[in-house]
Amino acid sequence: MSGIFTSSLGKKLLMSLAGIFLIVFLLVHMGLNLLLIIYEDPMVYNKVAHFMSSSILIKIFEIILFGGFLLHIIYALILQIQNWIARPSRYNKANYSNTSFFSKFMIHTAIITLTFLVIHMMDFYIKAKLGHASEIIVDGVVYHDFVSEVVDKFKILPFVIFYIAAFVFLGFHLMHGFQSAFKTLGMDNRKYTPVIQVLAIFYCTLVVAGYSIIPVIIYFS
Amino acid sequence: MNLNLKLKVWRQRDPNTRGKFVNYQLKNISTDSSFLEMLDVLNEELITKGEEPVIYDHDCREGICGACGLYINGRPHGPDSLITVCQLHMRKFKNGDTIVIEPWRARAFPVIRDLMVDRNAFDKLIQEGGYVSVNTGSAPDANGIPVKKEKAELSMDAAACIGCGACVAACKNASAMLFVGAKISHLTLLPQGKVEARDRVLDMVTKMDELGFGSCTNTGACEAECPKGIKLTNIARLNREYYTALV
Numbered sequence: 001m002s003g004i005f006t007s008s009l010g011k012k013l014l015m016s017l018a019g020i021f022l023i024v025f026l027l028v029h030m031g032l033n034l035l036l037i038i039y040e041d042p043m044v045y046n047k048v049a050h051f052m053s054s055s056i057l058i059k060i061f062e063i064i065l066f067g068g069f070l071l072h073i074i075y076a077l078i079l080q081i082q083n084w085i086a087r088p089s090r091y092n093k094a095n096y097s098n099t100s101f102f103s104k105f106m107i108h109t110a111i112i113t114l115t116f117l118v119i120h121m122m123d124f125y126i127k128a129k130l131g132h133a134s135e136i137i138v139d140g141v142v143y144h145d146f147v148s149e150v151v152d153k154f155k156i157l158p159f160v161i162f163y164i165a166a167f168v169f170l171g172f173h174l175m176h177g178f179q180s181a182f183k184t185l186g187m188d189n190r191k192y193t194p195v196i197q198v199l200a201i202f203y204c205t206l207v208v209a210g211y212s213i214i215p216v217i218i219y220f221s
Numbered sequence: 222m223n224l225n226l227k228l229k230v231w232r233q234r235d236p237n238t239r240g241k242f243v244n245y246q247l248k249n250i251s252t253d254s255s256f257l258e259m260l261d262v263l264n265e266e267l268i269t270k271g272e273e274p275v276i277y278d279h280d281c282r283e284g285i286c287g288a289c290g291l292y293i294n295g296r297p298h299g300p301d302s303l304i305t306v307c308q309l310h311m312r313k314f315k316n317g318d319t320i321v322i323e324p325w326r327a328r329a330f331p332v333i334r335d336l337m338v339d340r341n342a343f344d345k346l347i348q349e350g351g352y353v354s355v356n357t358g359s360a361p362d363a364n365g366i367p368v369k370k371e372k373a374e375l376s377m378d379a380a381a382c383i384g385c386g387a388c389v390a391a392c393k394n395a396s397a398m399l400f401v402g403a404k405i406s407h408l409t410l411l412p413q414g415k416v417e418a419r420d421r422v423l424d425m426v427t428k429m430d431e432l433g434f435g436s437c438t439n440t441g442a443c444e445a446e447c448p449k450g451i452k453l454t455n456i457a458r459l460n461r462e463y464y465t466a467l468v
Contacts, residue, residue, distance in 0.1 A: 008436035009426050009463045079436055083394035086328050086435030092229075092242065093321040095295035098445030099393055103438060180439040186464065188457030 008082065011075045016181035018072035023178060023203070025065060030210045037217050042147035043138060049146045053128065073114065080107055102176035109173035116166035123153065154218035164212045171208040178203055224250045224311060227319040228263065230275055236331050236339075242321075252312040256299060257282060257289060259311055276335040284308040284448065287383030290390065291336055292323040297387035297446045305385060305448045325386050327395035328433040342432045343384050343400060349428040350421030351404045353413045372410045379406035381449040388443035388451070394435030399443040401425050402455035405462055419466040426463055 004010035032052075035045045052058050102109075127133045128144050136145040153159050178200035182188070187196070226247045233240030247266075250259050257279055264274035280288035289306040293299035299309040314320065324332050329342040368376075379402075388399035405422055408414030414421070437456050444453040 003423065003426070003463075003467050007426055007463075008430050009460060010467070012436055013460070013464060083396070083435035083438070086395040086433055087326055087393075088328050089326050091292060091295065091323055091326055092231075093295045093323070094292075098296075098391065099440040099442040103440040104393070106438065176439075183439040183453070183457050184437075184460060186457045186461030188454050190454075 008079065011079055012184050015072055015075040015079065016184040018068045018075070019177055019181045020185075021068045022072060023174065023181075025068070026207055030207060033214055034210065036147065036150060037214055042145075043136075043143070045147050046136065046143045046145060050141075050143045053144070069117075073110075076107075076110065100176060102172050103180070106173060106176060109169045112166060112169040113173055116162075116170075124149065151218055154215040157219070160215040160219050163215050167208050167211045171204045174204045174207065175200060222252060222316065224252060224314060224316045224318070226250060226259075226314065226317075229319060229321045230263075230336070231323045232275070232335055233324075233332050235334060240332065240335075250311055252310070252314075254311050255282070255307055256291075256293070256309040256311065257307050276333075276337050278337050279307060282307040285383060287385030287448075290325050290338070290340075290385050290387065292325060292390055294321055297325070297390040298385075298448055302445070303448055303450055305383075305387075308448075325390040327386075327389050329395065329397070330386060330389060338386070340384070340386050342397070342434070343386065345432060346397065346401060346425055346428055347404070349424040350417065351408070351425070353408060354417060355413055366412050368411060376407050376410040379403040379410075379451060379455055382407070382447075382451050383449055385448060387446045387448060389434065391442040391446035392435065392437075393440060393442065394438060396437045396443070397429055397432075397434040398437040398456045398459060399447065399451055399453070401429055402457075402459035403451045405459045406455045409458075409462060418462065422459065422462045422466045426459075 004013065032045075032048060035048060039045070124133075124146065127149075128146075133144045133146070134148060136143050136148075154163075179193070179196050182192075182196050187193075224247075228245040228247060229242045230245060231240055232243045245263055247259065247263055250262060254262070257277075260275060260277060267274050278288045278290060280286045282289075284305045284307055287305065290297065291299070291306045293306070293309070298304055298306050300313050301309055322336060324330075324336045325338045325340075327338075330338040330340055333339050382400060382403040384400065386400075389395050389397050392399075404425065408421065409418045439453070439456070441453055444451065
């Protein structure tokens with residue numbers, strides 16, 4: 001059983017499980033974000049955000065989520081370094097033409113996504129935790145006014161461009177990551193692989209479009 | 222039509238010496254000659270001039286032994302599919318082309334000299350479990366042991382692996398998982414291979430990591446470059462077998 005933490009296959013398994021978990025989380029997060037543009041009343045989003053920061057269940061989920069991120073990032077780094085070491089001298093001419101396109105840039109798209117994640121955490125999560133976020137009082141209850149924070153951000157054009165670009169790159173990451181995770185879990189055959197590949201395209205388009213539409217609508221409203 | 226070519230060949234005296242590319246001009250190469258015959262022409266010229274010939278592996282020259290492994294213009298076994306270098310013909314090139322020839326590059330496959338690499342790592346993997354410990358005796362009756370047609374076919378497809386190492390050479394991570402996956406499928410799908418299935422997969426994966434191969438990121442390059450068309454699904458089977466063996 002110890003092989004799961006030490007062998008390359010074990011590390012890949014943990015990394016792919018964490019990846020699938022994060023894929024599901026992205027959908028949930030997107031669903032909540034879309035409340036911003038679905039409801040005119042900003043308090044709907046603020047109240048949901050308030051529930052997310054006060055519920056014990058969500059607190060437990062938050063720890064699991066951080067665990068998922070750490071597991072995925074740490075094992076990805078270890079495997080990537082091992083893979084680089086496996087080929088100490090590079091080819092003079094390597095076109096890797098038969099390597100699937102998005103899989104060539106996994107580490108690059110991962111670095112962009114991680115950079116976005118750090119900025120995102122500093123902008124919202126840490127700011128709220130440190131009590132630096134603006135507040136609003138409704139019926140005697142203090143809420144973080146995330147909506148005005150978001151709207152302020154999405155009125156800055158460079159931020160909107162960076163936000164959308166980050167999601168496009170995340171989309172590239174997931175185009176390979178989505179179907180690769182299933183293959184790593186051992187699910188690869190003539191029947192299911194084409195279905196998974198179509199699902200991957202559908203999922204990536206949905207995530208990139210779903211997240212990107214929010215800053216676009218806010219910027220132009 | 223005959224070809225005039227510029228070759229850029231990796232020359233390395235021994236495993237501990239730094240290698241470098243050396244340029245050669247070749248004239249009047251027949252488009253009907255094989256790639257290895259073209260290298261033979263080069264070596265004849267070098268020997269005539271009193272220079273050291275280019276060392277490269279080759280054996281059967283029929284595309285079945287897997288000895289000739291060269292990385293040609295950025296692809297293992299050169300610009301064609303489902304072939305080894307000996308089956309690559311010069312008609313795949315154009316007059317005036319520059320051809321870059323390199324050895325397989327992987328930590329687990331150190332260069333012995335020039336284009337010849339040490340592929341002992343594959344033998345070590347086979348020693349870990351690429352066999353069945355049964356007394357086979359003389360040829361058994363054809364249907365003495367019932368095997369499902371579908372499984373027999375999958376096993377035979379995997380058994381087509383000739384151990385050339387193109388999968389490792391093609392993989393951006395220098396991973397040997399297609400090779401190991403093929404051996405696991407070949408043996409584990411059959412009743413004779415079931416007895417040692419658990420130990421086989423655990424030992425082979427441990428050895429694979431120990432030998433310094435990278436790990437699979439499902440890019441599909443190995444499948445595309447394999448001269449015997451071994452499928453990526455064998456890697457998924459390797460994964461399944463490994464996880465099952467762990468628990």
